[in-house]
Amino acid sequence: MTSVPKTxxxxxxxxxxxxxxxxxxxxRRIPGVTEVMVSVTTQTLSVTHAPDTDLDALIxxxxxxxxRATRHTPTPIPLSAISRHQPEPCCGGHHHDHNHDxxxxxxxxxxxxxxxxVTTEHDHGPSDGPWWQSPKARLTIASGVALVTAYGVGLVLxxxxxxxxxxxxxxxxxxxxxxxxxxARAGSPFSIEMLMTIAAIGAIVIGATEEAAVVLFLFLVGExxxxxxxxxxxxxxxxxxxxxxxxxxxxxxxxxxxVAADSLTVGVIVVVRPGDRIPADGEIVQGDSAIDEAPVxxxxxxxxxxxxxxxxxxxxxxDGVLRVRVTAAAADNTIARIVQLVEEAQESxxxxxxxxxxFARWYTPGIVVVAxxxxxxxxxxxxxxxxxxxxxxxxxxxxxxxxxxxxxxxxAIAAGLSAGARRGLLMxxxxxxxxxxxxxxxxxxxxxTLTTGKPTVTDVIGFGTESPATVLTLAAALxxxxxxxxxxxxxxxxxxxxxxxxxxxxxxxxPGQGVTGTIGGDxxxxxxxxxxxxxxxxxxxxxxxxxxxSAEGKSVAVLVRNxxxxxxxxxxxxxxxxxxxxxxxxxxxxxxxxxxxxxxRATAExxxxxxxxxxxxxxxxxxxxxxxxxxxxxxxxxxxxxDGINDAPAxxxxxxxxxxxxxxxxxxxxxxxxxxxxRVMDIADMVSLSRRVMGNIRQNIxxxxxxxxxxxxxxxxxxxxxWPAILADTGATVLVTANAMRLLRWRGSAV
Numbered sequence: 001m002t003s004v005p006k007t008x009x010x011x012x013x014x015x016x017x018x019x020x021x022x023x024x025x026x027x028r029r030i031p032g033v034t035e036v037m038v039s040v041t042t043q044t045l046s047v048t049h050a051p052d053t054d055l056d057a058l059i060x061x062x063x064x065x066x067x068r069a070t071r072h073t074p075t076p077i078p079l080s081a082i083s084r085h086q087p088e089p090c091c092g093g094h095h096h097d098h099n100h101d102x103x104x105x106x107x108x109x110x111x112x113x114x115x116x117x118v119t120t121e122h123d124h125g126p127s128d129g130p131w132w133q134s135p136k137a138r139l140t141i142a143s144g145v146a147l148v149t150a151y152g153v154g155l156v157l158x159x160x161x162x163x164x165x166x167x168x169x170x171x172x173x174x175x176x177x178x179x180x181x182x183x184a185r186a187g188s189p190f191s192i193e194m195l196m197t198i199a200a201i202g203a204i205v206i207g208a209t210e211e212a213a214v215v216l217f218l219f220l221v222g223e224x225x226x227x228x229x230x231x232x233x234x235x236x237x238x239x240x241x242x243x244x245x246x247x248x249x250x251x252x253x254x255x256x257x258x259v260a261a262d263s264l265t266v267g268v269i270v271v272v273r274p275g276d277r278i279p280a281d282g283e284i285v286q287g288d289s290a291i292d293e294a295p296v297x298x299x300x301x302x303x304x305x306x307x308x309x310x311x312x313x314x315x316x317x318x319d320g321v322l323r324v325r326v327t328a329a330a331a332d333n334t335i336a337r338i339v340q341l342v343e344e345a346q347e348s349x350x351x352x353x354x355x356x357x358x359f360a361r362w363y364t365p366g367i368v369v370v371a372x373x374x375x376x377x378x379x380x381x382x383x384x385x386x387x388x389x390x391x392x393x394x395x396x397x398x399x400x401x402x403x404x405x406x407x408x409x410x411x412a413i414a415a416g417l418s419a420g421a422r423r424g425l426l427m428x429x430x431x432x433x434x435x436x437x438x439x440x441x442x443x444x445x446x447x448x449t450l451t452t453g454k455p456t457v458t459d460v461i462g463f464g465t466e467s468p469a470t471v472l473t474l475a476a477a478l479x480x481x482x483x484x485x486x487x488x489x490x491x492x493x494x495x496x497x498x499x500x501x502x503x504x505x506x507x508x509x510x511p512g513q514g515v516t517g518t519i520g521g522d523x524x525x526x527x528x529x530x531x532x533x534x535x536x537x538x539x540x541x542x543x544x545x546x547x548x549x550s551a552e553g554k555s556v557a558v559l560v561r562n563x564x565x566x567x568x569x570x571x572x573x574x575x576x577x578x579x580x581x582x583x584x585x586x587x588x589x590x591x592x593x594x595x596x597x598x599x600x601r602a603t604a605e606x607x608x609x610x611x612x613x614x615x616x617x618x619x620x621x622x623x624x625x626x627x628x629x630x631x632x633x634x635x636x637x638x639x640x641x642x643d644g645i646n647d648a649p650a651x652x653x654x655x656x657x658x659x660x661x662x663x664x665x666x667x668x669x670x671x672x673x674x675x676x677x678x679r680v681m682d683i684a685d686m687v688s689l690s691r692r693v694m695g696n697i698r699q700n701i702x703x704x705x706x707x708x709x710x711x712x713x714x715x716x717x718x719x720x721x722x723w724p725a726i727l728a729d730t731g732a733t734v735l736v737t738a739n740a741m742r743l744l745r746w747r748g749s750a751v
Contacts, residue, residue, distance in 0.1 A: 004034075007055060009045040012068040013135065014038070015227040018192065018406055022065055026186035030058045040410070045069065064182040066135075066175070066193075136227055140220040143172040147217050150210075165209040172216035173200045190364040195397050202394045203722065206387045211722045215398065218723070222403075222730030225737075243314030244335055248279035251323065261313075262330035272322045280313050281333040282324035289320030293677075308488075334676060367400030374716070388718075395715045395725035399708050404732035408700030411740035416693035419746040424676035425686045432672045435656055437690030438637050439591055442683065443628060443650070445642035446597035446607060446615075449660045450680060451573040454485055457493035458554055459570035463542050469499060471559050471567030477502040478517050478526050486555060487515075489571050514557070525560040526569075532558035536565040553603030572606075580611050582680030585749070589687055591639075596624045596650070624650040641675075641683060658683065685748035696743055700736040707732045 014020060020038040023045060027036045032053030037046040047058065055071070062069040132141070146168035154161035173196070180193035196219055203212035248261045251269040261279040264270065269285065272278050278291075290302035293315045302318055305311060311324060313333040330336060375393035378384035413430040420427060427433045444450050460468040476494035479487035480501070504524075507517040514527020525535055529546050532538065538546070538558070542565060549556050549570040557569045576582075583593050595615040597604050604617035616627060624640075628650050631638045640654035651657030651671045659671035660678060675682045711728040714720040 004048055005051055005053075006046060006048045007071065009047075009059070009062075009069045009071055011038075011043040011045055011062070013227075014040055014043050014067060015223075018403060019067065022183050022186065022188045022191065023062055023067065025188050026061045026065060026183075027058060029187055030054065030061065033058070040414070061186060064178075065186065066179040066182070134224070134227060136220070136223050139172070139175060140217070140224050143168065143217045143220050146171040147213050150213060154210075162209055165213045166204070168213040169200060169204065169209065169216060172213075172220055173197060176200075176216070176219075190368065192401050192403055195364075195368070195401055199394045199397045199722070202390060202397075206390050206394075208391065208722065215722050215726045218726045218730055222726075222733055225730075225734050243277065244330070244333070245277045245279050245314075249273070264326050265329060266326055268326050270324050270326060272317045272324055274317055274319050274321065276317050278311050278313055278315050278317060278322075278324065280324070280326045280330065281328040282311055282326045284309050284311060284322055285325050286323040287320050289322055290318035292316040292318060363405070364400070364402050367397065367402075371396045371400065391721065392715055392718070395720070395722050396712065398722065398725035399711050399715060399728050401729040403729060404704035404707070404736050405701070407733060408704050408736045408740075409697050411737050412693050412696040412700060412743060415740045415743035416689060416696075416746075419743050420686065420689050423682070423685065423748050425682055425689065425748075426674040426676065427686070427690075428672050432656060433690050433693060435637070435690075436639070436673065436686055437694050439639045439656060439687065441592045441594065441631055441636040442586060442639040442641060443594050443596050443624070443631070443654070444613070444680075445660070446595055446599055446604060447573055449641055450579050450595060450611060450613075451575050451607060454573065455489045455555060455571040456574050457489050457569060458572050458574070459549060460493070460567070461545060461570075462567040463539075463565055466566045468567070469497070471569065472497065473499045473502060474519060474524055474561070475526050475557070475559055475569050477504040477519050478507065478515050478524055480504060481507070482515070486557065486571055490557075490569060522561050523563075526557050529556055529558050529568075532560050532565055536560045536563050538565045542568075551602055551606075553600075553606035572603075575607060575610055576678065576680055579680045582682070582684050583611055583613055585681060585684035586687065589684060591687060592636075596627060596640075621649050625653045628653045639683075658686070681749055689746060689748065692746065693743060696740060700739055703735050703739065704732050707735075 011023070014023065020040050023038050024036050027033055027038075027045065027047055030049075030053065032050035033047050034050070035048035038044075045062070047053075047055075049055070059069045059071070132138075150161070150164035150168040153164035176193045177197045180191055180197045183189070183191040183193060196216070200212050200216060203209065203215070245261050247258050248264055249271045250257045250259045250264070251271055256271060264280045270279055270282070274289070284305055284307050286307060288304070288306045291305045291311055292302045293312065305322075310327070311322075312335070313328075313330075314335050328334075371393040374396055375386075375390045378389045379386045410430070413433055416433055417427060417430075420433075427436065447453055457472075460472045462468050462471050472490070472494050475490050476499065479490045482488070482491075502519050504517040504519050507515065509515050510525075510527065510531070513531035514525060516523070516525045518524070525532065529538070529550075546556050546558065546568060549568070552570075552572070554570040554572040557571070558565055559567045559569065586593055593613050595604065595608055595611075595613050596619055597615065597617055598619050599617055601615075601617040604615040608615035619627070628638055628640055632655070637656075638654045639656040639658055640650045641658045641660050642651060651659065656673060657671040659674040673686065675686070707728050711720055711724060715725060
């Protein structure tokens with residue numbers, strides 16, 4: 001099958017949706033272009049086109065609009081040039097017959113070919129530099145100098161003042177008029193530049209040259225301020241990409257080698273020294289350290305990470321040397337995925353934004369018609385003064401500029417998406433951001449979503465005179481070296497209690513039952529209650545203890561020494577530390593939570609009781625999907641939160657699907673949003689952020705339309721003229737942009 005060519009361009013000077021709309025319209029008029037995607041955030045243009053499309057003509061068309069387009073060529077990095085150090089295979093484990101069912105799976109396949117090629121497609125381009133070096137700023141400075149000079153000439157040589165102001169007008173209006181004509185030829189006749197050109201020419205005709213020069217200067221100042229605000233919004237998310245270090249210390253067969261961080265491939269080992277930023281997503285294979293994740297997650301307290309724990313690119317290693325196995329290439333690490341998802345999301349318009357765009361397409365021509373009627377009707381119908389009403393019509397043209405209205409929604413959405421991404425809350429588009437705030441019910445998976453996803457020891461009980469410490473010490477000795485989740489839970493608990501270690505000989509796994517070994521001459525067995533009962537007599541009191549723990553949804557392992565049951569260790573996948581607080585916050589926001597899980601009813605009800613949530617247990621993937629559809633049929637707007645492959649159907653069925661924490665690639669692709677850092681409270685924060693963004697949008701629309709309506713009335717009454725008119729547009733644009741930028745300071749709940 002023949003692939004359709006797709007070319008990417010880097011843009012300069014694209015600061016608002018109106019700019020993007022002009023480029024979109026112009027690009028679609030080039031023969032052969034079939035699909036266009038313009039990103040204001042990344043200042044990029046992607047076009048799908050026929051093989052014989054004249055891309056040079058496309059560049060010329062865009063440049064004629066006052067922007068600058070250059071073709072972007074990714075830099076290939078041959079993986080075969082990178083030294084590889086294959087890590088030792090993981091030690092094998094054993095399986096206890098504890099029937100600890102997980103209702104999720106993590107199947108990541110990061111395999112790759114040695115001779116593959118990585119391309120740095122995810123490119124942000126160079127920094128825009130200081131604002132005063134931009135073409136818009138240079139034009140504004142030139143216009144300001146010309147305006148000041150004109151006032152100086154007017155004071156010294158009054159007879160030449162008109163000519164001086166005409167020259168000042170020309171400095172600003174010539175490039176603006178050129179852009180207006182180019183936009184008209186490219187299919188956008190009702191542009192802000194065209195309205196400014198008409199207003200300037202009309203002002204000259206009626207002799208208001210001084211006002212025209214000032215209005216042009218104020219318009220250019222407004223464009224510069226808009227550009228500065230847009231750059232700030234861009235830097236909010238682009239700055240995240242800069243967190244990843246440029247180099248990494250790669251472990252090779254010949255020792256450590258410093259290489260480019262973006263050349264790291266899955267499976268290689270890197271060494272991270274104290275104080276260094278971690279160069280890639282990975283898993284610690286050796287070392288313990290406190291990791292400062294604040295740059296990525298916003299958490300103020302460093303997290304202690306040990307062997308087997310995951311780490312994120314861009315986070316800071318604290319006090320220990322770490323050996324980290326890379327689990328994601330540079331293009332797929334946490335930060336790269338955040339930036340990519342946010343960029344794609346900002347290109348996706350929310351329903352409110354689409355409505356505003358449709359409204360603006362009719363609004364601007366309507367303003368031109370109204371201005372023409374204001375200039376013509378009063379003089380013709382009632383003999384009013386032509387110059388006075390023409391002046392009012394020109395002011396209405398300026399008041400009617402749609403910039404503030406058009407930018408009111410996307411500015412808030414872009415800021416909201418960026419602020420959320422800085423906290424690990426990813427939403428795939430404005431439509432998702434808008435809908436999240438309207439959800440009325442939310443369905444949670446249990447394992448790995450409401451719970452930590454791994455068992456922890458909850459009870460250690462000695463039978464008869466045996467102490468819990470003895471039971472745990474013997475169990476830990478048996479489990480030493482095992483990678484089984486239940487074994488790791490026992491070892492972690494023994495380590496937390498600082499219990500001494502014992503040597504275990506003849507250690508062996510008994511398939512489907514447990515593990516045996518010899519400790520101090522005693523034969524020890526640890527396994528399920530049924531397997532332990534085959535090796536030792538378990539009294540009624542001990543059976544009652546086992547039954548009680550099992551009823552609480554816990555996995556129970558019984559310890560047998562020399563054919564005598566001496567104790568038990570109970571384990572359960574416990575709720576996340578913030579799960580109850582997060583669910584309570586959702587209830588307070590008017591969102592009703594429910595638990596959907598494939599686990600057995602006893603386990604589900606035990607966890608649900610701790611969290612204060614209604615459980616639905618023993619569910620297959622299709623059952624979860626049917627429950628979601630039933631909730632929707634009752635008028636609920638439903639979100640589904642999960643992290644496993646079996647959550648994908650329900651995630652797709654829900655109004656909003658949210659992938660939780662280190663979820664599988666399938667869940668992340670299916671979901672509309674993602675919570676990267678495994679906090680239930682983040683779900684409530686996402687709802688709160690959505691509602692704050694929608695409130696900000698309503699404020700912006702009120703500001704934009706309110707100022708225009710007010711100045712429209714005062715202009716018709718003859719109270720205000722051209723200067724206040726341009727301030728109504730420029731001022732409103734700056735106000736709504738500044739108001740939207742307040743969202744960048746959003747931090748969510750305290751961590």
